[in-house]
Amino acid sequence: MTAIFNTTDFAVLRAQDSVAQAARMLVERKVDALPVVDDADILLGVFRADRLLAMLLPRVATLESGVSDLAFVSDTLDDLREKMRAIAARPVGEFVERDATVVHRDTPLPEIMLLLYRGENDLPLVERGNNKLLGVVSATDVLRAVGAGDRR
Amino acid sequence: MTHAAHAAFGGDTFWLATALFLGTYAMIVTERVNRAIVALLGGALMILTGVLTQEAALRGVDFNTLGLLIGMMLIVAITKKCGVFQYVAIWSAKKVDARPWPILLMLALITALFSALLDNVTTVLLIVPVTLLITEELKVSPYPYLFATIFASNIGGTATLIGDPPNIMIGSAAGLSFNDFLVNLAPAMAVIFLATLLPIYWIWGRKLVAADADRMRIMHFNEREAITDSMLLKKSLFVLALVVAGFVAHDTLHLQPATVAMTGAALLLLLENFGGDAERQSKNVHHAFAEAEWITIFFFVGLFIAVYGIEQAGLIAWMAESLLHATHGDLASTATAILWGSAILSAFVDNIPFVATMIPLIKSMAPTFGGEAALVPLWWALALGACLGGNGTLIGASANLVVAGFAERTGAPIRFLPYLKAAFPLMLGSIAVCHAYLYWRYL
Numbered sequence: 001m002t003a004i005f006n007t008t009d010f011a012v013l014r015a016q017d018s019v020a021q022a023a024r025m026l027v028e029r030k031v032d033a034l035p036v037v038d039d040a041d042i043l044l045g046v047f048r049a050d051r052l053l054a055m056l057l058p059r060v061a062t063l064e065s066g067v068s069d070l071a072f073v074s075d076t077l078d079d080l081r082e083k084m085r086a087i088a089a090r091p092v093g094e095f096v097e098r099d100a101t102v103v104h105r106d107t108p109l110p111e112i113m114l115l116l117y118r119g120e121n122d123l124p125l126v127e128r129g130n131n132k133l134l135g136v137v138s139a140t141d142v143l144r145a146v147g148a149g150d151r152r
Numbered sequence: 153m154t155h156a157a158h159a160a161f162g163g164d165t166f167w168l169a170t171a172l173f174l175g176t177y178a179m180i181v182t183e184r185v186n187r188a189i190v191a192l193l194g195g196a197l198m199i200l201t202g203v204l205t206q207e208a209a210l211r212g213v214d215f216n217t218l219g220l221l222i223g224m225m226l227i228v229a230i231t232k233k234c235g236v237f238q239y240v241a242i243w244s245a246k247k248v249d250a251r252p253w254p255i256l257l258m259l260a261l262i263t264a265l266f267s268a269l270l271d272n273v274t275t276v277l278l279i280v281p282v283t284l285l286i287t288e289e290l291k292v293s294p295y296p297y298l299f300a301t302i303f304a305s306n307i308g309g310t311a312t313l314i315g316d317p318p319n320i321m322i323g324s325a326a327g328l329s330f331n332d333f334l335v336n337l338a339p340a341m342a343v344i345f346l347a348t349l350l351p352i353y354w355i356w357g358r359k360l361v362a363a364d365a366d367r368m369r370i371m372h373f374n375e376r377e378a379i380t381d382s383m384l385l386k387k388s389l390f391v392l393a394l395v396v397a398g399f400v401a402h403d404t405l406h407l408q409p410a411t412v413a414m415t416g417a418a419l420l421l422l423l424e425n426f427g428g429d430a431e432r433q434s435k436n437v438h439h440a441f442a443e444a445e446w447i448t449i450f451f452f453v454g455l456f457i458a459v460y461g462i463e464q465a466g467l468i469a470w471m472a473e474s475l476l477h478a479t480h481g482d483l484a485s486t487a488t489a490i491l492w493g494s495a496i497l498s499a500f501v502d503n504i505p506f507v508a509t510m511i512p513l514i515k516s517m518a519p520t521f522g523g524e525a526a527l528v529p530l531w532w533a534l535a536l537g538a539c540l541g542g543n544g545t546l547i548g549a550s551a552n553l554v555v556a557g558f559a560e561r562t563g564a565p566i567r568f569l570p571y572l573k574a575a576f577p578l579m580l581g582s583i584a585v586c587h588a589y590l591y592w593r594y595l
Contacts, residue, residue, distance in 0.1 A: 059562050060284035066558075067281045069235075072242060072377035073289075075369065 004109070004145040005125050007135030012037050013047055015093030019055075022047050022092045023084075033122040035133050036096045043126050043133045045096035055095070056083050103137060104128045112137060169203045169465035176458050181501050188447040191454025191505075198461035212460025213453055216324040216410045217317075221271075221452070222444055223413025224314060227395065228274050229443030230420050231388035235380040237266070237278035242375040245286055250370035252292050252360035257349065259283055260300040264308030264345055268315045268338075269396065272305040272551040273445075280558045289369045294564050296356035298555050299574070303348050303543050305551045307582075310539035311341040313409060314399065317448070318507040318538040320409075325511045326524075326531045329403035336532055340589045344540070344582045351578060384424060391420040455508050463512045472516040481520055484595040487533040490514070491590065494537030495583045499544025499576065507538050529594035536586040544579035546571045 011029050013022055013036045025034060026049050033048045058073070060066040102124045103112055115123060116139045125135040176194030180187050198204045204212070240262055248254035259279065266275040279301060287294040309316035313323040313333040323333060349357075379385055398405075398412035421440060425433040462468055479485035490510070497506055514534065518524045542549030546556050546568050559566045 058285050058288050060281050060288065060558075063281075063558070063561050065277065065281070067238065067285055069378075069380070071380075072238070072374045073285070074372040074374060079369065 004112070004142050005105075005135045005137050006141050007125070010035075010136045012041075012133065013092050014038070015044055015096065016091050018088060019052070019090050019092055019095065020088035023052055023088075026052070031122045031138065033100075035124040035136060036092055037133050041133050043100075043102065043124050043131045044093070045098040046100035046122075046124060047092045047096055051095050051097065055087055056080050100124065102126045102131075105134070113142060116142060165203045165465040166467065168201055169198065169461045170467050172197050172201065172203065173458055173462045173467065176454075177505060180505055186447065187502070188450040188454070191451045191458065193454070195454035195457030195461075198457055203461045203465055204457065208464065209457045209460065212463070213456045214321065214324050216408050217320050218449060218452060219408075219410025220314065220320050220324070220413045221317065222449060223410065223415075223417040224271060225274075225444040226417035226440050227388075227391065227413070227420055228270050229440045230384070230424055231392065232274070232278060233381065234385040234388060235378045236385055236388070238282050238378040239375050241279060241282040241286075242370075242373050242378060245370055246373065246375065250286075250290065250362070250367035252290055252362045253353065253357045255286060255290075256297050256300055256352075256357060256360070259286075259297060260304040260345075260349065263301050263304035264311075264341075267305040267308030267551075268312045269392075270314075272309045272316060272549065273554055275308075276301055276305050276551045276554050280555055284558065284562055286370060288562075290362040290366050292360050292362055293356075294559065294562065295566065296352060296360065298559055298566060299356075299571070300349070300352050302549075302552050302555050302575075303352075303578070304345065306539060306543045306549055307341050307345050307348065309551075310536065311338040314413075316539045317452075318503050319535050321504075321507055321511060322531050322535050323409065325515065326527070328528075328531060330399040330409060331403060333535075334400075336593075337535060340536070340586060343589075344585050347585060348578060348582065351574075355574065387423040388420060391416050391423065394419070451504070452508075455505055459505075459508045459512065462509075468509070468512045469516050472513045475513070476517060476520055483521055483526065483529065484591070486517070487529045487590055487595060488587065490530055491533040491537040491587060492583060494534055495541035495544070495579065498538045498541030499548045499579060503538040503542060503549070507534065510534055510538075529590060532594065533586075533590060536590075537583065540579060540582050540586065543582065544572070544576045546575075548579075 011025050011031070011034055013025065013034050015036055015038065017036075022034060026032075032050070033046045036044045036047050038044055054062045058067070058070070061070055101115055101120050103115070104126065106128070112123070116137075122136050122138045124133055125137055126133055172194060176190055179185055179190040179194075195209065199206055199209050241259060244258035244262055245255045248258055263275055263279050266279070280298065283297050283301060284294055287297055306316070310319070311334070313319050313328070313330045319333060319337075322328065323330075395412055395416035398407070398416065399409060402409055402412050417440075421437060424440075425436050428436070459468075475486065475489065479489055494503070494506060494510065497503075511534075514527055514530050515524075517530070518527055521527060542552065546552050546566060556566045556571075
């Protein structure tokens with residue numbers, strides 16, 4: 001069971017880290033979400049790539065019953081870069097998803113699979129009770145563990 | 153006291169019906185339980201306790217109001233899928249070179265026009281998202297735009313028979329046609345609309361500034377891309393045009409507005425689905441029916457029964473007599489009391505139950521004023537007060553709450569008290585205009 005968790009080589013963010021640092025880490029690590037911890041490694045929540053995309057989109061487009069499509073909007077890459085610059089220095093703490101789904105060492109494998117299937121990639125693995133971050137688990141970790149990619 | 157009321161005071165049902173009605177009203181006002189549940193329970197209890205028989209209860213339900221509401225809801229549910237509302241909003245913003253104050257004027261005008269023909273909540277649900285998109289691109293505060301949207305939707309809704317549920321109820325009960333509303337209320341609404349924009353300009357509009365680069369972004373919007381289904385758009389506009397023509401001619405054709413709206417809905421459903429396979433038809437029809445606001449519809453059903461209960465029990469006659477006593481049976485004083493009373497009450501409580509109660513009350517005044525024809529100024533006073541009163545507070549109308557909900561979720565909330573400070577005096581001003589208008593034209 002432990003084999004599916006990545007407990008050695010995973011990236012973490014601190015609440016005071018900047019959005020720019022977080023964005024760079026998402027790109028370098030090729031992950032969809034990063035755990036955010038405090039000084040005692042207690043999980044505060046998760047910073048997601050799609051939250052970053054939402055910050056670059058018009059706010060009303062990300063709301064339920066907001067504008068249903070943006071086919072008529074012609075913002076360019078330069079416009080988006082300008083928006084990125086405007087938020088780059090803000091701390092990730094402002095954008096943390098605090099009620100993020102987490103898994104524990106004893107979470108059954110099918111439950112983890114189901115969460116990943118539903119799109120919650122890069123789930124934090126925390127210690128039951130004190131929420132101390134122990135590692136992460138991603139769809140790739142699970143696929144690797146079940147033998148996908150094995151050369152025969 | 154009338155004979156009916158006198159007899160009822162002594163009877164069993166007067167106090168029973170009064171208690172049930174007050175209980176229902178109190179539950180609606182406190183909003184602890186969904187209003188449709190409360191109204192249905194209130195209606196059911198009127199039957200279960202023997203105030204009304206089931207046959208009598210059904211006589212109290214105004215199916216013309218329900219048919220008109222459902223028909224229009226279905227037409228809007230289909231029409232909005234094709235993106236026409238976003239198209240119009242973007243087109244109008246570009247027409248004024250994306251300058252912030254003229255955009256506010258255009259969006260307010262569009263909101264008022266749409267609200268006159270469609271339900272106010274639907275209108276703001278369609279206009280507010282694109283308004284927020286435009287203000288974000290222009291980097292201006294959305295607050296004045298949303299404030300103007302609330303006022304424009306309630307003012308536009310007041311102008312026609314189909315614009316606001318109180319008008320639908322009043323038109324149906326008093327036998328007033330679409331054209332009656334248009335000729336009598338729309339001119340006053342045009343004046344009030346313009347008069348409302350002046351303080352909005354003074355408080356916010358003159359300070360609205362946008363950078364050229366931000367305006368250019370709006371100018372680069374391609375409104376044609378907002379149209380998602382041009383075939384459906386043509387069908388929808390065709391049916392909407394027919395329905396509006398039907399409303400204008402309904403009195404001459406001896407058709408009730410509900411027949412016009414329901415026929416329009418059936419025709420648009422047919423045009424949308426003709427030739428499609430069974431599964432697709434089923435999906436489309438299901439979608440259109442699911443979009444109708446059943447909470448509102450069932451709220452009306454229960455309410456009509458509850459109000460009919462107190463009418464049959466004699467409470468309405470007693471209330472009318474009390475009001476006439478207070479106004480010394482003078483038509484002008486009665487109209488004034490109805491106008492101002494309904495405006496102030498409607499700012500704080502749902503205007504639908506209030507209007508449902510006032511309708512039989514006003515009807516019962518016919519003998520005092522010399523027949524039903526003499527009641528017309530009172531109907532206009534009720535329509536103007538109940539519809540425009542909704543502007544006074546953030547909870548005064550459902551559309552206000554929808555706008556506030558959007559504002560909250562985009563991080564620029566509209567708070568109750570700051571809104572009240574600007575809106576309540578503005579609403580009172582609009583009622584003063586109505587007061588003058590009623591005296592000038594009818595009293």
